[in-house]
Amino acid sequence: MAETSAERQAYASSRRQLLRGLGVTAMAGFLAACQVVPKAGGPVAPPPPEQPTDNVGPGLPTDTDRHRIALLVPQTGTNADVGTSIANATTLALLDTKTERLRITTYDTALGAAAAARQAVADGNKLILGPLLSEDVTAVAPIARAAKVPVLSFSNDTGVAGNGVFIMGFVPGQSVERVISYSQAQGHSRFGALVPKNVYGDRSAAAFRDAVAEAGGTLVAVESYDRSATALTGAARRLANAGDIDAVLVADSGGNAVRAVPVLKSSGDKQILGTELWNTDASLGGSAAMRGAWFASVSDGLYGQLAGKYRARFGRAPYRLASLGYDSVLLTVRIARDWKPGTNFPVSKLMAEDGFGGIDGIFRFNNRGVAIRALEVSEIGAGGFRVIDPAPAKW
Template sequence: MVESGMTPKMAETAQDCHGGSRQVYASSRRKILRGIAMVTLGGLLAACQMVPKATGPAATPPPEKPADGVGPGLPTDTDRHRVALLVPQTGPNADVGMAIANATTMALLDSKTERVRITTYDTALGAAAAARQAVADGNKLILGPLLSEDVSAVAPIAREAKVPVLSFSNDSSVAGNGVFIMGFVPGQSVERVVAYARSKGQQRFGALVPKTVYGDRSAAAFRSAVTAAGGTLVAVETYDRSATALTGAARRLANAGAMDAVLIADSGGNAIRAVPVVKSTGNKQILGTELWNTDAALAGNPAMRGSWFASVSDGLYGQLATKYRTRFGKAPYRLASLGYDSVLLTVRIARDWKPGTNFPTTRLLAEDGFGGIDGIFRFNNRGIAMRALEVSEVGAGGFRVIDPAPTKW
């Protein structure tokens, strides 16, 4: 069951979508509402809209307790679990939010579950307001939000209501105390590729990282990973996000001393610019992060061939992307898999979760973890999804897996 979410600006009437059909719940059973509009997302996801209040002579007030149980707000549902999806549906991140929402619809259809109802709320109108509405509507689990600042706004509201948050953020600083993050944490990718490089004989390591939050966390993970793997840290160079600063940092790193491997914790485009400079003082094994996973341009650049990077497996994601294009007429954003997997996780737990009761949060800490489009993962005691990653090599025709992801813990 998927519903288009109700926002804090909703009027007195609310609508409920049931697999494409719609029932209108009004404060009065004696008057038929006019102006109902149906919007279909990609021919599959039914979206609910506001219905203008009817005009004309005043209607007779409805009974205080309608005999059929229908009243303002969302209808009572005692047979299914109420789950809220908090993603941007408007604004600059609307396309990503819609891709995640569409993927949750696909997961519900593919799992053939009838025990879960998902209502979508637009965080672009205010994440805190969306969370308050979700709690007021009786949702017992929140999927999302996407942005770390939205997670910070939602967390205290959800915590007070004893509703856990399963966020799509990759910011580990917002995890914990009822908040679990499913995003791809950069440190895990760095640790995986450094460990693999060390196992192949690379001893002396250097890194090139941007002066961003992502870069800072990647650099910290890199230092720890080199030490843990028994390697030698030669140098870490940072740069502002400009071509001149990138080239300067790459040149400093190239002249910092002999090294076997260099991590570039940035996009594929910036790696392509930096690698010729990094290799100008001798050949080095180039390492990357999960950011390279979706950058096809890497395979078309001769200087990048032979580079290694770690990421979640793309095998099942390719199948999801194909089905997504068939249903919605366009390619999904890579983060759509997080929406799909969050629903699979919810459906699994829903088997032993009584509708109307609090979500069994301890089940998220299961030692055997969960599986999905992005492979197996499990949450640590901080609420961070620890993922099984594969290592790929950049080749002339694309990426080739050279060290598969584990299939069990």
């Protein structure tokens, strides 16, 4: 069952009115209008007691048969569309699994992530899915930790993981490691990298250095740039003239790669490598210079099915991150089989050696709380992407 914080607040308000004298019949009608049941014939929340009790107060109604799960995502503001896409995907997961053991309430982090977390804890939720942004994770973490409520975030910032916070986002370093390893196995040994001057670029560069060393290759040069066309072209030209490089990583969006790659190849052909950022840009094959480039990402096979189902139900395409919402529910449903409602979430279950499966393939959490994902390597062609090294099906 999925509900929003607005529905929860409306319920609390009406419940207090009931204690002031409203009849049970009127309240039952209001509940029927507010509840969303994941499958036909499924259970609904129990009606409020006919007589006031000492422990009645604002918040969610008593529910002893289902697990209380909070979903913290932006529902308003600049990231509302992404948050709504994730929330809708959790609804699809509830419907697809036909689970009757979860009750998911959505809280809007755009109104304040800390306030959303405090309300989620006060409402008795035992697990938090989200938030999306790393700064929101930082605000939520101490509140959740004090209440012994683990956080399963959609962020890809490894810096916020640990001490009760697990991150499910696509970490760029893993994509870099995968494509460098594959490239080395294909005979490339002298590597260069082109990275933007931002957090993503810094982390990609660090992962690149480690991956080249791990592969036994030679790191020739790393060039960085700010986000101007002039700086990008200048950095690409410096890298093209840096020496004998046979493979270059471009850790940036597909659009910037299209501008940089012709310059990189001006001093001789090189194998172009990319990250998961290219996975959502189907137009890359339109650039002749990009054809033959390799990049590593999660598999898109099952995501296509999710996207089709999403469009059929909600009338629009989902954001790519919607899969994280869907998979977080699949994970929770699996753990819920051995989790008694009302008790603390069994955090140790998140460390299962065989990991978890979902729309984005298999993954498991390391001891820092970072989701380690099985990635595939794809090649860009004129007609789109072609998988040239599939993701492992098991660990």
